[in-house]
Amino acid sequence: MTPISPQRIRVIDSHTGGEPTRVIVAGAAEPHGATMAAKRESFAREFDWLRTASVCEPRGHDAVVGAMLCEPAADDCVAGVIFFNNVGCLNGCLHGTMGVAVTLAHLGKIGGGIHRIDTPTGVVTVEVGDGGSVTVRNVPSYRSRIAADVHVDGYGWVFGDVAWGGNWFFLTEAPDGLVIAQDRIGELTEFCWALRQALAADGITGDDGSEIDHIEVFGPPTDPGLADSKNFVLCPGKAYDRSPCGTGTSAKLACLYADREIEVGACWRQAGILDSVFEGRIEVCVENDEAVIPVVTGSAFITAEAELLIDPTTPFAFGIPNLTK
Ligand code: PYC
Numbered sequence: 001m002t003p004i005s006p007q008r009i010r011v012i013d014s015h016t017g018g019e020p021t022r023v024i025v026a027g028a029a030e031p032h033g034a035t036m037a038a039k040r041e042s043f044a045r046e047f048d049w050l051r052t053a054s055v056c057e058p059r060g061h062d063a064v065v066g067a068m069l070c071e072p073a074a075d076d077c078v079a080g081v082i083f084f085n086n087v088g089c090l091n092g093c094l095h096g097t098m099g100v101a102v103t104l105a106h107l108g109k110i111g112g113g114i115h116r117i118d119t120p121t122g123v124v125t126v127e128v129g130d131g132g133s134v135t136v137r138n139v140p141s142y143r144s145r146i147a148a149d150v151h152v153d154g155y156g157w158v159f160g161d162v163a164w165g166g167n168w169f170f171l172t173e174a175p176d177g178l179v180i181a182q183d184r185i186g187e188l189t190e191f192c193w194a195l196r197q198a199l200a201a202d203g204i205t206g207d208d209g210s211e212i213d214h215i216e217v218f219g220p221p222t223d224p225g226l227a228d229s230k231n232f233v234l235c236p237g238k239a240y241d242r243s244p245c246g247t248g249t250s251a252k253l254a255c256l257y258a259d260r261e262i263e264v265g266a267c268w269r270q271a272g273i274l275d276s277v278f279e280g281r282i283e284v285c286v287e288n289d290e291a292v293i294p295v296v297t298g299s300a301f302i303t304a305e306a307e308l309l310i311d312p313t314t315p316f317a318f319g320i321p322n323l324t325k
Contacts, residue, residue, distance in 0.1 A: 001047075003310070004312055007027065009053075011025065011305075011307075011308055012103045012304070012305050012306075015303055016298050017272055018243055019063065021095065021103075022065070025069055030071060032046075033073070039082060039120070052318050052320075054319070055319070056086055057320045062237060063239045063241075067103075069100070072116075074118045074123050076116055077116040078104065078110055078116065079104065081096075086237035091121050091168075091247075092119055092120070092165075092166025093167075094138060094166065094250065094278075095246050097126060097134075098134040098298050101126040101300065105128045106302050119139075121139045125137040133297060138166055138247070139166055140286050140292070140293060141165040141291060141294050142163065142254050142291035142292070143162070143163040143254050144163060144207055146258070148170075150195070152191075158172055160172030164251065165247040165249070165250030167213065167248075169215070170212045171218065171252060172217055179219060180230045180232050193234065214235060216232070216252070221271050229269075229271065231245065233245040233272070233273075241273075243298065244270040244276060244277060244278040248270075249268070249278045253268055253292060264282045264284065267279055267281055268280045282294060
């Protein structure tokens with residue numbers, strides 16, 4: 001269903017702790033469906049050209065997360081949003097939700113106070129504060145498997161937890177000698193990619209056989225005065241998260257709570273690979289103490305307002321699809 005006439009797509013770009021978000025604010029048709037999950041299916045089926053045209057090269061790059069604003073399915077929401085990246089649609093995305101929040105504020109669509117945003121994983125709330133700060137109340141997050149072991153070629157046995165924080169994560173400590181640092185990104189990427197493939201080969205999944213498509217590796221913070229931990233997160237299309245990853249921080253909070261290493265209300269400062277920090281808290285426990293509601297605060301900044309020009313008669317008009325599997 002690629003269009004045959006030229007398209008003008010209005011976008012607003014931002015970054016959250018260094019991780020880019022491109023919000024589609026006008027020019028695209030509404031995805032169909034009565035629920036946000038159905039709208040995401042419709043987007044994946046009918047608008048894949050828009051995904052590749054907007055986030056893949058030559059207009060974007062592998063790290064860009066796209067956010068399609070649409071009508072919400074749930075009541076009282078200011079917007080619905082479908083997140084996507086270089087290889088497909090995401091379940092949830094909190095750095096992206098922070099980007100959407102500052103974008104809505106930039107457009108004058110939201111002011112102070114708490115606002116509800118509908119997503120395929122459920123309703124989240126956002127509150128925009130001063131200096132780019134955004135607080136997101138996430139969907140229920142939980143650990144589904146403790147201390148899973150998997151043999152990873154070239155690395156040996158790796159132990160970690162499987163948790164849901166709006167995406168499926170495998171959370172583990174960095175292997176001996178592999179420091180979470182910017183000059184080790186190549187090695188960290190190789191490790192996470194090998195780990196992800198080993199999980200798939202061993203049939204280690206999230207609930208209902210869902211693929212674990214985010215790998216989160218932890219190490220000590222650069223400055224213990226500023227953060228409690230530092231992570232490296234590899235996203236589904238082999239790009240690493242420049243931010244501390246909000247759904248990953250939520251998964252970490254769920255694991256910390258499952259181990260009774262954090263109390264409700266206490267602050268967890270999660271640094272990412274660039275040392276930008278998300279502050280996470282558990283607001284409340286739900287589902288008989290089996291899940292928690294994480295609240296994550298970060299900062300997002302508008303970087304561009306633009307119109308993407310898509311002329312179907314030109315080379316790579318709909319982007320260069322990333323075929324990483
Ligand atoms: O912040 O949740 C997040 C996220 C997911 C993928 C990239 N960022």
